[in-house]
Amino acid sequence: MYKRHFYRTGNHSGAWDDLPANANELDTLIEAARKKIEPWLSAVFQAEHLNLLVGSGFTTAVGYVAGAAATGMGKVTFGTTYDAAIDAHAQAGATAMKRGTANIEDQFRSALALLDGLGVIDKAAEKTLKDAIDARLSGFLASLLKTESGIATGKDLAARAAAQRLLQSFLLSFASRAASRERLHVFTTNYDRLIEHGCDGAGLRIIDRFVGALSPVFRASRVEVDVHYNPPGIRGEPRFMEGVIRLTKLHGSLDWFFDKDERRIYRSGIPFGAPVDHTDIPKSPVDTVMIYPNPAKDVETTQYPYAELFRDFAAAACRPNAVVVTYGYGYGDDHVNRVLVDMLTIPSTHLVVIAYAADDRLKAFLEKTRDAQVSLLLGPHFADLETLSTNYLPKPALDYISGRMAELLKHRPADPTGSASAVFAPPAIS
Structure with missing residues (x-):
């Protein structure tokens, strides 16, 4: 088939x-x-x-x-002692969803789940992992902007x-x-x-x-x-x-942000294909940039x-x-x-x-x-x-x-002489 x-x-x-x-x-x-x-x-x-x-x-x-070049979805390395556990959990999730090999999204899901757990039992380890996720997420955002830039301002x-x-x-x-x-x-x-x-x-x-x-x-x-x-x-x-x-x-967007003070989600005016150092792009995006699987860590916004x-x-x-x-x-x-x-x-x-x-x-x-x-x-x-x-x-x-013309021709009597000019002749002016 x-x-x-x-x-x-x-x-x-x-x-x-x-x-x-x-x-x-x-x-x-x-x-x-x-x-x-x-x-x-x-x-x-x-x-x-x-x-x-x-x-x-x-x-x-x-x-x-x-x-x-399209944004790569390949796996990354966080550089922490939890990398093996994150990869194993990500692969298990990808297999359950019949996705095949886990990608960067699966890794982010697993890393963010682990981050929540570490926030309960080990604040120091939580900060280390959060810094690693921020770095990888910043790199991912940079690759998205690079793809946009290539489409909008390519040299060819x-x-x-x-x-x-x-x-x-x-x-x-x-x-x-x-x-x-x-x-x-x-x-x-x-x-x-x-x-x-x-x-x-x-x-x-x-x-x-x-x-x-x-x-x-x-x-x-x-x-x-x-x-x-x-x-x-x-x-x-x-x-x-x-x-x-x-x-x-x-799954959200790279220009959606969560305002902790106002407790609202807003869209920033980041230009299409903006440079990585654009002022509206946060250096620590894990808590602010609203891209799935990265909701802001808040009970209200976990599903929102x-x-x-x-x-x-x-x-x-x-x-x-x-x-x-x-x-x-x-x-x-x-x-x-x-x-x-x-x-x-x-x-x-x-x-x-x-x-x-x-x-x-x-x-x-x-x-x-x-x-x-x-x-x-x-x-x-x-x-x-x-x-x-x-x-x-x-x-x-x-x-x-064209549609109206087709309807007119469909209902107009056929010209017995077979002349196309008779069909399209303009009406006489009296």
């Missing part, structure tokens, strides 16, 4: 082991697949409720085009422009929804601000839980705010403003704000006629997978998976689902951002003019 390149959309499927080297044969193969995939995705993207879930593969794909101007174009085209393909449909809701497990950066370039407005202009504050109360306008000459019939999306960062964020995810996905499209998500987060499995218990929901490969984690997830509710676009061909945006994603625009 899982070839190197494989697609399954609706009642159509296709698979091939290797792409042909001949350009003409490749174009023919792409065109045949496009005729089936693009119309299907166009219909899916106009579902009543559309959600996009992106993971680290999304940043990797954009960074590859821009020539920027052509590659940088291509990455920006693909990023904006990708987001607009999802965001271009009819006014009768609910807003696109984007969810991400990434800590970087690539989506926000792409939305700024594409002119998309973002609605999230933060309120404020100078120092936006996270609000726990979910208010269904939106952006509307009144067409000229029409009263009492506000319409959705185009170019608005909702955004939820499930992540509980609210995941409630948003479950509420958006687990309802009738909802669609979730995943791109660059590795299906290694058990808490995210659980929501997706629950969603698919509703017969009218659908999941579209766009992934570089079908690894063990994705296969294990698919075994819990029904084939009729899952569409697959697997392999380097479909995961390539250029190929995907150019050939398979719907046109990133709401082309009302």
Whole structure:
């Protein structure tokens, strides 16, 4: 079933082991697949409720085009006497979640759990471990900013422009929804601000839980705010403003901070791709920077704000006629997978998976689902951002003019002479 390149959309499927080297044969193969995939995705993207879930593969794909190195998730060394215990605990957690080899996130989870325990029994050891975690977390934040900087200000101007174009085209393909449909809701497990950066370039407005202009504050109360306008000459019939999306960062963000004095979470104005020595980047981030698995060490904030964020995810996905499209998500987060499995218990929901490969984690997830509710676009061909945006994603625009023209031609009487000019002739002026 899982070839190197494989697609399954609706009642159509296709698979091939290797792409042909001949350009003409490749174009023919792409065109045949496009005729089936693009119309299907166009219909899916106009579902009543559309959600996009992106993971680290999304940043990797954009960074590859821009020539920027992606943030590494490899394991680190804390340099303490507890390293072996931390690694063992991290590996046990990764194995339980079927993630395979533990990565830096697993290590941070284990180290922070140990830090809480040491705070009870050994204050000196707690400080030593905290300093080590601060150093590794600072390095991780620096690598995130370096990736952002490579995408935004890379030396190769052509590659940088291509990455920006693909990023904006990708987001607009999802965001271009009819006014009768609910807003696109984007969810991400990434800590970087690539989506926000792409939305700024594409002119998309973002609605999230933060309120404020100078120092936006996270609000726990979910208010269904939106952006509307009144067409000229029409009263009492506000319409959705185009170019608005909702955004939820499930694992937090590198510019989210916890203010201990005010006991609130706010978003700092750290520029995209800022230098590591930016004044708003703390030297001791373990207690302040709100990135999962690093909530501030406080009883109130242990589950806050992540509980609210995941409630948003479950509420958006687990309802009738909802669609979730995943791109660059590795299906290694058990808490995210659980929501997706629950969603698919509703017969009218659908999941579209766009992934570089079908690894063990994705296969294990698919075994819990029904084939009729899952569409697959697997392999380097479909995961390539250029190929995907150019050939398979719907046109990133709401082309009302072409649609209206098609309707007019459909209902217009056929010209008996067969002349095309008669069909498109302008009306006579009397």
